[in-house]
Structures are given as structure tokens and as C-alpha cells.
Amino acid sequence: MANPAFWNGKRVLVTGHTGFKGSWLSLWLLNMGAKVTGLALEPPTDPSLFALAGLERRMDSRIGDIRDPAAVDAAVRAAEPEILIHMAAQPLVRLSYDEPVETFATNVMGTVHVLEAARRCPSLRACVVVTTDKCYENREWPWPYRETEPMGGYDPYSASKGCAELVTSAWRRSFFGKPEAAAIASARAGNVIGGGDWALDRLVPDCMRALMAGRAIPVRNPHAIRPWQHVLEPLGGYLLLAERLWGNPADHADAWNFGPSDDDARPVSWIVSHVVGRWGDGAAWELIGGDHPHEATYLRVDSSKARMQLGWEPRLGLADCLDWTVDWFRRYHAGENVERVTLDQIERYEQMDGKKP
Numbered sequence: 001m002a003n004p005a006f007w008n009g010k011r012v013l014v015t016g017h018t019g020f021k022g023s024w025l026s027l028w029l030l031n032m033g034a035k036v037t038g039l040a041l042e043p044p045t046d047p048s049l050f051a052l053a054g055l056e057r058r059m060d061s062r063i064g065d066i067r068d069p070a071a072v073d074a075a076v077r078a079a080e081p082e083i084l085i086h087m088a089a090q091p092l093v094r095l096s097y098d099e100p101v102e103t104f105a106t107n108v109m110g111t112v113h114v115l116e117a118a119r120r121c122p123s124l125r126a127c128v129v130v131t132t133d134k135c136y137e138n139r140e141w142p143w144p145y146r147e148t149e150p151m152g153g154y155d156p157y158s159a160s161k162g163c164a165e166l167v168t169s170a171w172r173r174s175f176f177g178k179p180e181a182a183a184i185a186s187a188r189a190g191n192v193i194g195g196g197d198w199a200l201d202r203l204v205p206d207c208m209r210a211l212m213a214g215r216a217i218p219v220r221n222p223h224a225i226r227p228w229q230h231v232l233e234p235l236g237g238y239l240l241l242a243e244r245l246w247g248n249p250a251d252h253a254d255a256w257n258f259g260p261s262d263d264d265a266r267p268v269s270w271i272v273s274h275v276v277g278r279w280g281d282g283a284a285w286e287l288i289g290g291d292h293p294h295e296a297t298y299l300r301v302d303s304s305k306a307r308m309q310l311g312w313e314p315r316l317g318l319a320d321c322l323d324w325t326v327d328w329f330r331r332y333h334a335g336e337n338v339e340r341v342t343l344d345q346i347e348r349y350e351q352m353d354g355k356k357p
């Protein structure tokens with residue numbers, strides 16, 4: 001679990017802070033007393049957790065494009081970060097089919113620009129580059145992927161994240177080898193869910209939009225099985241990894257999987273039925289037909305390394321993740337203060353101390 005005493009007073013640069021994961025991470029860091037700077041485009045959705053939680057007022061928020069090396073350089077120079085967590089990306093598989101060039105420009109060259117600026121930043125000691133479990137060459141086999149397995153990717157998004165991994169590894173070996181250099185690691189997590197995600201074409205946001213509007217939930221691939229985890233699980237992993245990079249860089253500057261436990265890989269139909277049950281009020285779901293682009297059907301990562309060497313472990317079972325998410329949206333829908341709702345869940349998570357509820 002992240003150690004608040006470690007983060008208190010640390011200068012942290014978060015790229016992608018206006019997005020779903022970035023907003024949760026920024027709130028968590030601020031709550032622990034970190035001095036947080038963010039670099040990202042405007043929030044990718046409206047509404048957004050970033051706007052609703054008032055993050056613009058609480059942190060040094062810089063709107064800029066990581067495809068522009070000068071914008072990245074300026075943000076890094078202004079923030080003088082001790083720790084950098086790079087999450088800015090075009091993160092949607094389906095959009096990557098429509099906008100492959102933009103996806104590669106942001107996810108690959110954007111990562112190059114961030115690592116180049118990091119290389120010139122003397123204050124920096126630890127950097128976590130966030131990619132995804134989809135960075136692996138998916139062989140559609142039943143075994144979970146380990147960190148040593150080859151990068152790949154069928155669709156442009158997955159391939160761009162595989163490339164971002166290769167970039168990170170090349171920069172680490174070529175430029176960050178000296179003892180005085182910052183320690184660089186990459187983190188590969190699965191599909192996340194949680195309050196405040198309004199992204200298009202993602203199952204749980206689709207569910208919440210439909211439920212709040214009183215409509216049936218549209219479902220495309222009811223039998224697709226994916227690893228699901230609450231947003232706080234990988235974020236907790238990124239924080240723990242950054243702490244270890246700081247304390248013992250030689251043993252941690254590497255790639256790390258942060259996946260859910262095997263019991264939490266469930267078909268979409270199970271997820272939707274659970275959400276419908278938790279929401280109540282006569283909620284329902286319906287199957288949507290049509291031609292859908294190729295999406296990998298099964299992909300699990302093996303997180304033994306994070307468990308054994310970082311002491312990281314998922315804390316929330318899938319049913320709890322869904323319940324926390326539905327509860328978040330219910331409280332938002334009822335007009336509660338979004339920052340408070342989000343911090344309640346962060347604090348509850350912190351208090352769990354490795355025990356599933």
C-alpha cells in the first residue's frame with residue numbers, strides 16, 4: 001500500500017491528469033500531501049472527474065500536448081519533479097482503428113518526448129510509464145502473460161503500447177543506466193473500472209450512462225472475458241512501484257504486471273447482470289448486434305512478480321469493484337460532492353490493509 005509519509009511534500013508530475021485514472025491518482029496524491037503538477041489535453045469527456053472534483057484549483061494543471069516536445073519540456077522544467085508518472089495516452093482500442101496515426105503519435109512519440117524531458121531533469125529520481133496488459137503479443141492461449149514475454153498487438157492501440165514499452169526499455173538501457181540517473185519502470189495493468197469514467201465504448205461507463213438515463217444497457221460482446229479491476233488497484237501498484245524505485249532503483253527499474261486475480265476474469269454478461277442488480281430500480285440490459293472490429297477475446301497477466309517483490313496484491317474482489325463503482329455513480333447522480341465521494345473511497349481503500357472486505 002502507498003505510504004502517505006513517503007508522498008507528503010514530494011514533487012510529482014502526472015501526465016494525463018485530466019483523464020479518468022489521472023484524476024483519481026491526482027486526488028490520491030494531493031490527499032497524501034504531494035505537490036502535484038499535471039500535463040494533459042483538456043479532459044477527454046464531459047462530464048469529467050477532473051472538472052467535477054475541482055482538480056484544476058487544487059494542483060498545478062497544465063494543458064499541453066505530449067506530441068509537442070517543447071510543451072513537455074516546459075512542463076517538466078516548471079514542475080522540477082522528483083517523481084514522474086506518465087499516463088497520458090489515446091487509450092481506446094476502437095478509436096485507434098479510426099485514428100491510428102494520432103494513436104501512435106501520442107502513445108509512442110509522446111512517450112519518447114516524456115522520456116527525453118525526463119533525461120534532462122536533474123531533480124527526477126523515479127519514473128513510471130503506464131502501458132497496458134494489451135502490450136503483449138496476444139496468442140489467444142489460456143496462460144497468463146509474464147513480463148518477459150514478447151510485445152505485440154493486433155489493433156493500433158495495443159501495438160502502440162507495445163511500442164511504448166520498447167521505447168521505455170531502450171531509453172532505460174541507453175540513457176538511464178548510470179547510478180545518478182533516474183530509475184525508470186513500466187506498469188502493465190488490465191481494464192479498470194470505477195466511479196467517474198465516462199469514456200465511450202467502455203463497458204462500465206456505457207452501463208452507468210444508460211442506468212442514469214433510465215435506459216437498458218447496450219451490450220456488444222456478452223461472452224468476452226477480460227480481466228477487470230478497480231482503478232485504485234493499479235494506481236496503488238504505480239505508487240508502490242515509484243516508492244521502490246526511489247528506495248532501491250537497481251532492483252526495480254523494470255517492467256511490472258498489475259493484473260486482477262484469476263477469479264475476477266468474468267464474462268461481460270456476468271458484469272452487467274451484477275451492475276443491474278446493484279442499481280435496482282428495474283434496470284435491464286440488451287444485446288446490440290452489428291459488425292464490430294476485432295477485439296482480443298482473452299488476455300490475462302501474471303502478477304506474481306509484483307506480489308512477491310513489491311508486496312502488491314489486489315484488495316477488492318470483482319463484486320466489490322462493481323459495487324463501489326455503482327455506489328459512486330449513485331451518489332454522483334444524487335448530487336453529492338464528487339471530490340468527497342472519491343476521497344471516501346480512496347480512504348476506505350487505504351484502510352483495508354491487504355484484507356478483502
Ligand SMILES: NC(=O)c1ccc[n+]([C@@H]2O[C@H](COP(=O)([O-])OP(=O)(O)OC[C@H]3O[C@@H](n4cnc5c(N)ncnc54)[C@H](O)[C@@H]3O)[C@@H](O)[C@H]2O)c1
Pocket residue numbers: 015016017018019020021022039040041042043044064065066067086087088089090091106110130131132133189190191192193199
Ligand atoms: N482505462 C483502462 O481500462 C486502462 C487499462 C490499461 C491501461 N490504461 C492506461 O492508463 C492510462 C490512462 O488511461 P485512462 O483510462 O485514464 O484514459 P483517459 O482517456 O481517461 O485519459 C487520458 C489522458 O491522456 C491525455 N491525453 C491524451 N492525448 C494526449 C496528448 N496528445 N497530449 C497530452 N495529453 C493527452 C488526456 O487529456 C487525458 O488526460 C493510459 O496510458 C491508458 O493506456 C488504461
